[in-house]
Amino acid sequence: MTARHKRIVFIIIGLCAVGAASAMITQAMKSNLAYLYAPEAVWAGEAPKDRLIRIGGLVKKGSLIRSDTSLDLSFVVTDNRGNEVTVKYDKILPDLFKEEQSAVVKGKLTENNEFIAEEVLAKHDAEYMPPELADVLAKEHAPKTDAASPTKTEVKY
Structure with missing residues (x-):
């Protein structure tokens, strides 16, 4: 057998191995679906x-x-x-x-x-928020009064 024939046989065996491995992986994934x-x-x-x-x-x-x-x-x-x-x-x-x-x-x-x-x-509702995070956000988004005019409130986001 020449070197060319050996390469062809090696490639065919490799393709068969890859095909068999792919079939086994597909079957294993189907059972876990x-x-x-x-x-x-x-x-x-x-x-x-x-x-x-x-x-x-x-x-x-x-x-x-x-x-x-x-x-x-x-x-x-x-x-x-x-x-x-x-x-x-x-x-x-x-x-x-x-x-x-x-x-x-x-x-x-x-x-x-x-x-x-x-x-x-x-599943929790989309409005759920841990109490600690709710407290932090409430403090950060609390209205702040402007020193020049105490009646105006400024909210920073």
């Missing part, structure tokens, strides 16, 4: 069963039910259009989790449209 569905899509049958997905919506007021003896709890995620999904969870909820707030839950949907969650993500 979790698409986000709204409760409406769940009830329309668009969400796959027994596969890792995410469901997003609002936590229905009065739907949070905790167990007295364990961490088990359930709540309802709704889209405020009458579509609701019951979520079962057996871990500690995030601190920002509240009823009537946005939440995203990651887990698997059962055949009877009950969602078994592995992870709960709570």
